[in-house]
Amino acid sequence: MAKSKPQKRKNAESPCIDLCVIDSNERLCKGCYRTIDEITDWGKLDSETRQAIMQTLPARASRLKPTGKRQR
Numbered sequence: 001m002a003k004s005k006p007q008k009r010k011n012a013e014s015p016c017i018d019l020c021v022i023d024s025n026e027r028l029c030k031g032c033y034r035t036i037d038e039i040t041d042w043g044k045l046d047s048e049t050r051q052a053i054m055q056t057l058p059a060r061a062s063r064l065k066p067t068g069k070r071q072r
Contacts, residue, residue, distance in 0.1 A: 015034065018031065026060075033060040
């Protein structure tokens, strides 16, 4: 599955890839790996804060990858 590039928004670069599904365990979006609060506040955050969040996204992504174990 190819990764989409971050979208350019008028206020800020966004990691959104239009796959908006919140993981019920991790409470992260499965598309962009942000929290609901980060998604909601994104347009109001300064560039430095957005970049700091962007730096954490790869580590968050690994938390959502399947472990190979079935959950019941």
